[in-house]
């Protein structure tokens with residue numbers, strides 16, 4: 162079975178650190194990730210550069226990444242203005258982050274649930290004005306779906322209702338994000354089943370997990386067992402959310418790829434080439450800690466990866 166590992170380091174990782182990675186270094190990193198076989202990369206977010214100067218070069222990165230054959234170029238768009246910029250740049254996939262916690266939504270994008278649903282509706286209308294072949298895939302990313310550092314527990318019913326609302330607004334699919342690293346494997350199973358029951362399995366294929374409390378790979382495994390086919394991860398576990406205090410660290414791409422390959426899933430990724438991309442990242446961000454167990458320990462002797 163194939164699993165798509167969607168690399169979110171250039172967006173989720175870099176937005177959480179104060180160091181601004183030079184654009185040329187980002188391009189080299191993105192190219193190296195693609196060379197390693199990564200098939201989808203979230204290269205940035207179309208937010209005002211004064212809010213997130215780390216991601217101010219997103220349009221240039223989309224243009225760069227679009228030239229890499231076979232790569233799906235994904236971006237985050239917090240609003241209609243961002244979506245217009247993403248469409249103009251030619252991104253293949255747009256994700257609007259809709260926080261299940263309204264407190265977090267107001268803090269993160271300064272909009273209520275009703276306002277975010279309006280944005281999603283306007284963006285899907287914009288996409289539908291494009292010729293069919295040029296329409297980007299449009300995802301509603303349900304952040305803080307498993308809990309929020311500002312509100313605590315998030316009722317599952319609210320997540321399900323927002324998923325239904327986003328599909329009704331014209332999203333092609335929804336994704337679930339554990340922004341705060343609160344999820345546990347039983348909750349992952351419960352919430353996937355609940356959302357699938359409401360919108361159908363083909364409308365939710367991906368999960369965005371953080372390893373804040375060490376349960377990232379356990380949560381990924383729970384989702385894989387139920388048939389999730391896309392997992393976000395960031396190289397070196399870079400990541401977090403500057404507006405959700407205490408949320409840090411996506412699941413580590415290298416460790417996830419190792420687990421998938423050891424279990425016989427096809428990722429299309431070459432582990433040694435992934436380490437070469439990690440070396441570029443480490444060189445570009447010498448003062449940022451990089452995480453991951455497998456890069457430290459190395460692959461097991463005579464490890465035979467599935468490709």
Ligand code: ZN
Nearest residue numbers: 173340369401
């Ligand atoms: Zn995240």
